Amino acid sequence: MEKILNELPQKAKEAEKENKKFFATLKKKPPKHLDTLMQELHEEEFERIDCLTCANCCKTTGPLFTDKDVERISKHFRMKPQQFIETYLRIDEDKDYVLQSVPCTFLGADNYCSIYDVRPKACREFPHTDRKKFQQISNLTMKNVAICPAAYNIVEEMKKRLGVKNPNNNKANSKSQYPNLK
Ligand code: SF4
Numbered sequence: 716m717e718k719i720l721n722e723l724p725q726k727a728k729e730a731e732k733e734n735k736k737f738f739a740t741l742k743k744k745p746p747k748h749l750d751t752l753m754q755e756l757h758e759e760e761f762e763r764i765d766c767l768t769c770a771n772c773c774k775t776t777g778p779l780f781t782d783k784d785v786e787r788i789s790k791h792f793r794m795k796p797q798q799f800i801e802t803y804l805r806i807d808e809d810k811d812y813v814l815q816s817v818p819c820t821f822l823g824a825d826n827y828c829s830i831y832d833v834r835p836k837a838c839r840e841f842p843h844t845d846r847k848k849f850q851q852i853s854n855l856t857m858k859n860v861a862i863c864p865a866a867y868n869i870v871e872e873m874k875k876r877l878g879v880k881n882p883n884n885n886k887a888n889s890k891s892q893y894p895n896l897k
């Protein structure tokens with residue numbers, strides 16, 4: 716996993732141009748079955764990958780904390796929300812609550828999250844590859860493929876399934892922007 720994580724930023728950089736073009740097309744005309752496809756790709760990838768050998772999201776980027784997250788997690792620690800905020804959080808340039816530092820304070824040396832059951836919504840949903848209308852978070856996804864090997868693999872598989880990676884598909888069906896989508 717270490718080797719994969721070391722190589723990931725460079726691989727993401729190399730794919731950036733193709734990804735930009737791909738997501739621009741996807742945004743303009745999302746295929747009808749995109750939600751189903753994303754669900755399928757997400758499930759397939761997360762059956763293969765073991766996040767406990769990785770934890771790169773928790774190590775390199777923190778989640779944003781909603782008011783509900785703050786309320787739930789501070790209750791878990793039997794702290795007042797304000798006390799929790801002052802101890803662990805800061806406000807970023809978008810005026811969101813984020814961690815004061817990364818790796819995340821709640822990440823253990825064994826890569827387990829010490830607040831797993833009450834963790835922020837953003838952690839539960841990362842890397843958002845099974846969300847509906849996936850085309851709407853393309854900018855975020857382009858950042859995430861440099862951090863998360865699962866997101867990288869999902870986007871690469873997406874491009875294959877939608878025909879971007881196979882030049883013969885354009886000959887097979889020149890009218891379709893996504894020749895491989897059934
Ligand atoms: S979600 Fe992605 S970055 Fe986070 S631990 Fe799993 S594979 Fe690694």
Ligand code: SF4
Nearest residue numbers: 773819821822828838
């Ligand atoms: S709260 Fe847990 S899941 Fe979220 S970044 Fe921290 S360690 Fe990772």
